[in-house]
Amino acid sequence: MQDLLYFSQQLINGLTIGSAYALIAIGYTMVYGIIGMINFAHGEIYMIGAYTALIAITGLTALGAAWLPLILIVALVCAMIVSSSMGWAVERVAYRPVRGRHRLIPLISAIGMSIFLQNYVHLAQGSRNIGFPDLIEGGFQFGSDDAFQMSLSYMQITIFITTLICMTALSLFISRSRTGRACRAVSQDLGMASLLGIDTNRIISATFIIGAALAAVAGLLLGMYYGSIDPLFGFIAGLKAFTAAVLGGIGSIPGAMLGGLILGVSESMTSGYLSGEYKDVVSFGLLILILLFKPTGLLGKPEVEKI
Amino acid sequence: MTISVKKLVTAVSASVALMAAGHAAAEIKIGVAGPITGPVAQYGDMQFSGTRMAIKRINEAGGVMGEKLVAVEYDDVCDPKQAVTVANRLVNDGVRYVVGHLCSSSTQPASDIYEDEGILMITPASTSPEVTSRGYELIFRTIGLDSMQGPVAGDYIASQNPEKVAVIHDKQQYGEGIATAVRDTLKDKGIEVAMFEGVTAGNKDFSSLITKLKQADVDYVYFGGYHPELGLILRQAEQANLDAVFMGPEGVGNNDINTIAGEAAEGLLVTLPPSFDEKEENQELVKDFEAANEDPSGPFVLTSYSAVKLIADGIEAADSKDPFDVAAALRSGTFETPIGTVEYDEAGDMKSFEFVVFEWHSDGSKTPVN
Numbered sequence: 001m002q003d004l005l006y007f008s009q010q011l012i013n014g015l016t017i018g019s020a021y022a023l024i025a026i027g028y029t030m031v032y033g034i035i036g037m038i039n040f041a042h043g044e045i046y047m048i049g050a051y052t053a054l055i056a057i058t059g060l061t062a063l064g065a066a067w068l069p070l071i072l073i074v075a076l077v078c079a080m081i082v083s084s085s086m087g088w089a090v091e092r093v094a095y096r097p098v099r100g101r102h103r104l105i106p107l108i109s110a111i112g113m114s115i116f117l118q119n120y121v122h123l124a125q126g127s128r129n130i131g132f133p134d135l136i137e138g139g140f141q142f143g144s145d146d147a148f149q150m151s152l153s154y155m156q157i158t159i160f161i162t163t164l165i166c167m168t169a170l171s172l173f174i175s176r177s178r179t180g181r182a183c184r185a186v187s188q189d190l191g192m193a194s195l196l197g198i199d200t201n202r203i204i205s206a207t208f209i210i211g212a213a214l215a216a217v218a219g220l221l222l223g224m225y226y227g228s229i230d231p232l233f234g235f236i237a238g239l240k241a242f243t244a245a246v247l248g249g250i251g252s253i254p255g256a257m258l259g260g261l262i263l264g265v266s267e268s269m270t271s272g273y274l275s276g277e278y279k280d281v282v283s284f285g286l287l288i289l290i291l292l293f294k295p296t297g298l299l300g301k302p303e304v305e306k307i
Numbered sequence: 308m309t310i311s312v313k314k315l316v317t318a319v320s321a322s323v324a325l326m327a328a329g330h331a332a333a334e335i336k337i338g339v340a341g342p343i344t345g346p347v348a349q350y351g352d353m354q355f356s357g358t359r360m361a362i363k364r365i366n367e368a369g370g371v372m373g374e375k376l377v378a379v380e381y382d383d384v385c386d387p388k389q390a391v392t393v394a395n396r397l398v399n400d401g402v403r404y405v406v407g408h409l410c411s412s413s414t415q416p417a418s419d420i421y422e423d424e425g426i427l428m429i430t431p432a433s434t435s436p437e438v439t440s441r442g443y444e445l446i447f448r449t450i451g452l453d454s455m456q457g458p459v460a461g462d463y464i465a466s467q468n469p470e471k472v473a474v475i476h477d478k479q480q481y482g483e484g485i486a487t488a489v490r491d492t493l494k495d496k497g498i499e500v501a502m503f504e505g506v507t508a509g510n511k512d513f514s515s516l517i518t519k520l521k522q523a524d525v526d527y528v529y530f531g532g533y534h535p536e537l538g539l540i541l542r543q544a545e546q547a548n549l550d551a552v553f554m555g556p557e558g559v560g561n562n563d564i565n566t567i568a569g570e571a572a573e574g575l576l577v578t579l580p581p582s583f584d585e586k587e588e589n590q591e592l593v594k595d596f597e598a599a600n601e602d603p604s605g606p607f608v609l610t611s612y613s614a615v616k617l618i619a620d621g622i623e624a625a626d627s628k629d630p631f632d633v634a635a636a637l638r639s640g641t642f643e644t645p646i647g648t649v650e651y652d653e654a655g656d657m658k659s660f661e662f663v664v665f666e667w668h669s670d671g672s673k674t675p676v677n
Contacts, residue, residue, distance in 0.1 A: 002522075006518065006522050009518045009521075010515055010518055013512075013514035013515050013518060014515075016514070017512050017514070122344070127344045127345050127346060127348060128346065128348060128349065128563060128566075129346060129534075129535045129538065129563060129566065129567050130566065131538075131566040131567045131568070131569060133569075134546075134569065137546070139546075141548070148521055148522050148524075149521070149548065151546075151547050151548055153546055153547075155546070222511075225512075226511040226512060226539060226543070227538075227539055227542040227543065227567060227568075227569075228511070228535070228538060228539055228542075228566075228567040230346060230535070232346075232509065233509075233511060236509060236510070236511075267515070268514065268515040271515035271516060271519070272515050272518060272519055275504050275505075276504050276505060276506050276507075276515065276516050277478065277504065277505045277507075279507070279515075280507065
């Protein structure tokens, strides 16, 4: 019983962090699916989302807002708007001018953008860790008082539910809406889609905006869950989410979701049953193994190299 | 006409250069190297506020051998790579005395350069034993060692008769070093160390670690490292209802931990240098700090102040500005500083330095425990 509770607790920890990875991974995978480049500045967009949310929360609290759902929704909307505009601007400034060149060029441009955004926040907000206020406290406890208790906090439940809503909305958007259909068409063949009258520039911008908005959601959720943010925290999260995207099959949206969850669970199980020191070793070992045996990732379709 | 203008310009610039050189000769540069930016910049603030005050007071009292001290400040971000760059820049700038660096992992590589280039270095904060264990002639400190701090923490935990203790560290030179010292002390005292594990610095999710601590049912958790990680561990542990007392070294004892951990910082135990600012003989100095709107209570303010004072006193005692003579004078003399009477051993460590256990409060204040 004890062991089962312990296992479930680690599973919950892993799924929580995994769902957030998945939200960020969507941005990597959608952009790759459509223009075949890795947007390395995506982690920074997520970090900016977290900062915007924190600023909004602090502002609202200072103005005297006390109703929690209102604070959260306003913070979420602000974060999504700022991150999306940032995602859009990054694409216009750093990627569109070099689109269609050798694939290394947009990659370098993305890395440059990432460094720029990191340092920009560094200057604007300072380099110290900033604490997030505890907005969603408490949770459920399972197990007897004198032994190991499994806890499922309201914050973790919020993360699951929000992720679920976002994922469902995204799937519906991609499969049902006109823009979603255009997205799928562009990802299959950009040139052909353009010939058939799809405004590909608009679709590419939309992809960046959607990815950035989801990253902002993750920024708010993880900022609250962890409890503090700093200008560098987008980098590690970005790296993990990128791994998740590759693990699940880059270019595939369900793959990114699956990859995020697998990565989160494998991290928490490794630190739970082996040692925290091996967490990254196991996650990246897993990545190498999957890439060796299935180079397109778990759910990726084998496809002809796009150039 | 043109020629004479040219000549004039040359003459003027030459005399300006001469004046500048004459001016430069009448001052002694003190390099201050520490984090102005980066995650542990709060400690850098302490260091810079201490050195600035020391330089100001020494200059007001007439300087050193009739010359003024001038601070040259460098930002190493507490990053070993940056520290090496800073050390090389210091060499280039002709600085011969350094107060710094702050993080042991920065001090270590930088000190190699200082020793090679004949620059005297006093670190006001690096506690890693390795810094002074390499037989260097010019490397000193105004702080104790992890090998002193670890046992103080270990002894305190042992005196509380815990059943099980977990020791966590951030896998960096400072954190792992001190955590190892704590673990060894506990083992010597027969206390069970249920867990000894590293976390990755910069990581933000500690839920798995906390679940493991809960499962292991530990009474005390010692964390070797800095506040960004411990702050989050405290906060996430409170949310997960982990019932254990946390303890950490001086690297966690600053107000930033309250910003991160909030209420969860209440009751944290921290080993720190004693509160030098509360000592009777330092009250005049404390007033000067307060008049300048600076806070003298941070753990590294007065150690930094003392580092500058030791350089000044060392130059006077040696009656020479050669760093090697100053180093010899520091080793042979006895010096009065705000952190007490300082005597150095061969390695460049103070012969005695005391660490005290404090209880930290969520409003940023602290009270001594024993």
